[in-house]
Amino acid sequence: MKIAVIGSGYVGLTAAVGFAKLGHQVICIDIDTKRVEMLKAGVSPIFETGLEAELKAGLKTGRLAFATDLAGFLGDVQVVFIAVGTPGNADGSVHINSVQEVAKSVGDSLRTEQVVVIKSTVPVGTCDSLKQMLPHLEFVSNPEFLREGMALQDFLNPQRVIVGTTSEKAINLLKEVYAPILNESKNFLVMDPCSAEMSKYAANAMLAARISLMNEMSQLCEKLGADIQLVRQGVGSDSRIGTEFLNAGVGFGGSCLPKDINAMIDMGSVNDLEVPMIKAIRLANQSQKLRFANKVVKSLEHLGTPQVAVWGLSFKPETDDIREAPSFEIIDHFLHHGFSVRVYDPVAMPGFRENYKNSEKISFATDALAAIEQCDALCILTEWSDFMKIDLQKLKFAMKVPRIFDGRNVFDPRTMKKIGIEYYSIGRPS
Numbered sequence: 001m002k003i004a005v006i007g008s009g010y011v012g013l014t015a016a017v018g019f020a021k022l023g024h025q026v027i028c029i030d031i032d033t034k035r036v037e038m039l040k041a042g043v044s045p046i047f048e049t050g051l052e053a054e055l056k057a058g059l060k061t062g063r064l065a066f067a068t069d070l071a072g073f074l075g076d077v078q079v080v081f082i083a084v085g086t087p088g089n090a091d092g093s094v095h096i097n098s099v100q101e102v103a104k105s106v107g108d109s110l111r112t113e114q115v116v117v118i119k120s121t122v123p124v125g126t127c128d129s130l131k132q133m134l135p136h137l138e139f140v141s142n143p144e145f146l147r148e149g150m151a152l153q154d155f156l157n158p159q160r161v162i163v164g165t166t167s168e169k170a171i172n173l174l175k176e177v178y179a180p181i182l183n184e185s186k187n188f189l190v191m192d193p194c195s196a197e198m199s200k201y202a203a204n205a206m207l208a209a210r211i212s213l214m215n216e217m218s219q220l221c222e223k224l225g226a227d228i229q230l231v232r233q234g235v236g237s238d239s240r241i242g243t244e245f246l247n248a249g250v251g252f253g254g255s256c257l258p259k260d261i262n263a264m265i266d267m268g269s270v271n272d273l274e275v276p277m278i279k280a281i282r283l284a285n286q287s288q289k290l291r292f293a294n295k296v297v298k299s300l301e302h303l304g305t306p307q308v309a310v311w312g313l314s315f316k317p318e319t320d321d322i323r324e325a326p327s328f329e330i331i332d333h334f335l336h337h338g339f340s341v342r343v344y345d346p347v348a349m350p351g352f353r354e355n356y357k358n359s360e361k362i363s364f365a366t367d368a369l370a371a372i373e374q375c376d377a378l379c380i381l382t383e384w385s386d387f388m389k390i391d392l393q394k395l396k397f398a399m400k401v402p403r404i405f406d407g408r409n410v411f412d413p414r415t416m417k418k419i420g421i422e423y424y425s426i427g428r429p430s
């Protein structure tokens, strides 16, 4: 099948590479010329396990191509996937102008038998409003559920493919597109566009709620002498609950959960609806980040102008994505209190550095051990597996003061005690 994917970010590029791997002929379009040149040369602009290898393979087979303009390709394609960004506005509403512009710019030239699929996360009702704008076309909602860091793997092994449309023609086309990865259609869920759009937001609200609930439990654990890791096992072994997304930490970040929570609050507000649970998730997440930052500040401020090391800048491991990462707010809090900060992340440093070009109080280390030299404490904000493998004796002797604030519960408190490292983690006895 001939497919166009518009947008070559985490979602668009993964989809384009994935569709080519499934045997489709894919043209992927992005307005960012530098990005398109990299992609044509087989270089992935984002860090995602296995993506670059499959990108190269797609280019080699000729099933995958990149361009900055769809004009010459429109006549041929049967399905157009729109996967451009939908960032949040300052008031929490969603900026869907790019989706609308792309729909308008391709829509006039498309024929009725061609289908436009919205993969971007958009407010509920967007597909219907696009249909009103361009009534000759079918607009299908097909929200994406991939996890960054596992993007291609998730795309190729979806737990479900949600297709929001009432058009039989569109359902059949999408079934054909996804056929190689459908589990006898059991994971192919068809519903109306609004329910499909809402499913994406509802899923993210559930995930964010689990994290925030566990973060709150971790605070109780600290006060009451319980261990949140053991509580996680106890709770997660209930098959109605499960263990996923139950790790307490410094709060969630990323380009999706915070933005989608804000969007739900905004959708409630414009419809005169209070959404107290969703508002509570946002509040709880905010206070979790600050609680961690304050704990560190309170412990070190008597030193005057301490230097802290930070390991991990991306919002989670295995990705270079720093959008809405907790590291920003926590580091800003340290800088605000006059601390110097020395940071290290295996892949996310270039993007992070761009945000702190003029700050003399923040420096960038070449490796994890180099980051902790001369530091009064180490803070762990992302659970990269590299950190778990570090030689703890070496770590102890490299630090001016062997003191760790572990925001991701990477190490075992008993081991730390044995080695003689002052150790504070989340929701566990020190």
Ligand SMILES: NC(=O)c1ccc[n+]([C@@H]2O[C@H](COP(=O)([O-])OP(=O)(O)OC[C@H]3O[C@@H](n4cnc5c(N)ncnc54)[C@H](O)[C@@H]3O)[C@@H](O)[C@H]2O)c1
Pocket (backbone or CB within 6 Å): 006, 007, 008, 009, 010, 011, 012, 029, 030, 031, 032, 035, 083, 084, 085, 086, 098, 101, 102, 119, 120, 121, 122, 144, 145, 146, 147, 148, 255, 256
């Ligand atoms: N990142 C995730 O894990 C994830 C998961 C599920 C859903 N989503 C949703 O998918 C959408 C895309 O997210 P992302 O993380 O891939 O974004 P991104 O910022 O990584 O990529 C968006 C891409 O779209 C391109 N673009 C913008 N306007 C364009 C236009 N007019 N024509 C062509 N290209 C254009 C940009 O240059 C950029 O490369 C968002 O709505 C997001 O909420 C993201």
